[in-house]
Amino acid sequence: MGTQNSRIQGFYKLNPFERLQEVKAFDGLCDDDLRALHGGHGILSIERADKMIENVVGTYNLPLGVATNFQINGRDILIPMVVEEPSIVAGASYAARMVRAGGGFQADSTAPLMIGQIQLVGITAMNSARHDILAHSEEILALANAQSRSLTALGGGAREIEVHIFEQSPMGPMMVVHVVIDCRDAMGANAINSMCEAVAPRLEQISGGRAYLRILSNLSDRRLARARCVVPPKALERDDISGEEVVDGILWAYAFAAVDPYRATTHNKGILNGIDPVIVATGNDWRAIEAGAHAYAARNGRYTSLSVWEKDEAGNLVGTLEMPLAVGIVGGATKVHPAAQAALKLLNVQSATELAEICVCAGLASNLAAMRALATEGIQRGHMGLHARQIAMAAGASGPLIDEVARRMVEERNIKPARAEEIVAELRA
Numbered sequence: 001m002g003t004q005n006s007r008i009q010g011f012y013k014l015n016p017f018e019r020l021q022e023v024k025a026f027d028g029l030c031d032d033d034l035r036a037l038h039g040g041h042g043i044l045s046i047e048r049a050d051k052m053i054e055n056v057v058g059t060y061n062l063p064l065g066v067a068t069n070f071q072i073n074g075r076d077i078l079i080p081m082v083v084e085e086p087s088i089v090a091g092a093s094y095a096a097r098m099v100r101a102g103g104g105f106q107a108d109s110t111a112p113l114m115i116g117q118i119q120l121v122g123i124t125a126m127n128s129a130r131h132d133i134l135a136h137s138e139e140i141l142a143l144a145n146a147q148s149r150s151l152t153a154l155g156g157g158a159r160e161i162e163v164h165i166f167e168q169s170p171m172g173p174m175m176v177v178h179v180v181i182d183c184r185d186a187m188g189a190n191a192i193n194s195m196c197e198a199v200a201p202r203l204e205q206i207s208g209g210r211a212y213l214r215i216l217s218n219l220s221d222r223r224l225a226r227a228r229c230v231v232p233p234k235a236l237e238r239d240d241i242s243g244e245e246v247v248d249g250i251l252w253a254y255a256f257a258a259v260d261p262y263r264a265t266t267h268n269k270g271i272l273n274g275i276d277p278v279i280v281a282t283g284n285d286w287r288a289i290e291a292g293a294h295a296y297a298a299r300n301g302r303y304t305s306l307s308v309w310e311k312d313e314a315g316n317l318v319g320t321l322e323m324p325l326a327v328g329i330v331g332g333a334t335k336v337h338p339a340a341q342a343a344l345k346l347l348n349v350q351s352a353t354e355l356a357e358i359c360v361c362a363g364l365a366s367n368l369a370a371m372r373a374l375a376t377e378g379i380q381r382g383h384m385g386l387h388a389r390q391i392a393m394a395a396g397a398s399g400p401l402i403d404e405v406a407r408r409m410v411e412e413r414n415i416k417p418a419r420a421e422e423i424v425a426e427l428r429a
């Protein structure tokens with residue numbers, strides 16, 4: 001075990017090698033783990049990549065950053081994030097520092113229950129069929145569990161049968177049977193789909209209908225993670241704006257997202273800015289997370305903010321976030337990709353629910369960072385400052401020129417591709 005303090009001052013000022021040494025000191029990772037996090041010359045070998053997906057011609061690198069300052073349920077955590085957008089890692093780290101001042105994040109989660117769906121059509125007496133299926137629940141669950149020994153060995157498995165009737169659809173009436181499955185530490189997609197396919201013939205027999213689709217639902221609203229944070233106004237203040245004013249600005253920003261779907265979509269994108277990079281770093285399925293998050297945001301028939309922000313009696317800003325988080329720490333790319341393995345080791349999580357809790361905290365942190373910036377000076381100044389290096393590179397700068405071109409553009413407050421090209425030409429001359 002290392003120092004276990006995620007509040008690493010000046011982390012951003014170090015070079016990548018020095019940062020890796022800090023990460024090593026934090027968690028006592030071995031050199032192989034560090035090599036995997038560093039990526040080096042393609043830590044994911046072409047041979048391995050070729051077995052992961054089809055038609056492989058190469059691998060594709062993205063930056064892996066480490067967010068600092070996170071304290072979740074009293075534990076200090078360094079969070080690996082893989083993402084192309086500047087200011088996400090900085091924003092999450094900065095927000096985590098503010099939250100730290102209020103005691104850190106509290107997080108919890110439901111059991112890792114997922115839903116598999118079997119669509120049945122051509123049933124003559126829908127309600128009677130529904131009763132028959134429910135009466136055979138135990139048999140159907142046993143059939144499902146016989147299909148996936150690995151899940152049951154882990155203590156998971158099919159738990160519950162639900163029946164939903166749609167009297168009308170573009171093709172006529174249909175029945176949809178839900179199999180609720182405890183996926184333990186697996187994301188579970190393959191086990192769920194296999195179970196659905198395994199029970200479908202028996203459901204056809206019982207209902208007299210025909211099974212078409214047999215697939216998991218990505219609206220995993222039985223597999224939720226929740227985060228909460230309390231931020232004292234003092235931690236939010238800026239040189240020119242009091243903490244109380246910033247709290248009010250953030251509450252107005254939240255109110256905007258609560259009522260307006262156009263704003264809620266961007267607000268929720270800001271939450272996912274914190275979550276997707278952890279999902280990618282740990283080899284999980286980010287499309288599933290995105291689909292579940294947005295569907296959950298519309299669960300009451302109107303798309304709204306996933307997070308809620310309030311002020312408590314003492315004037316502290318209180319943020320909560322609850323959303324589906326179907327992640328795994330066993331199976332799939334989490335096991336095959338060496339960097340995903342090292343990322344999970346750095347997070348030191350023992351269960352998929354613990355990983356989900358970290359993700360939801362990273363989401364709440366990103367949301368807070370974005371709202372604080374938006375409610376005060378706007379995001380462009382900070383963002384463009386960090387984006388300047390990408391613009392410098394796109395304009396042809398390399399090596400030490402990158403930082404120099406970026407520095408000059410920030411100083412001149414003129415961060416534009418044309419200006420970058422001029423400075424590159426000037427410095428080269």
Ligand code: MEV
Pocket residue numbers: 085266267268269270271273370371374379
């Ligand atoms: C940019 O990636 C994310 C933000 O647009 C989120 C938000 O508006 O809340 C800044």
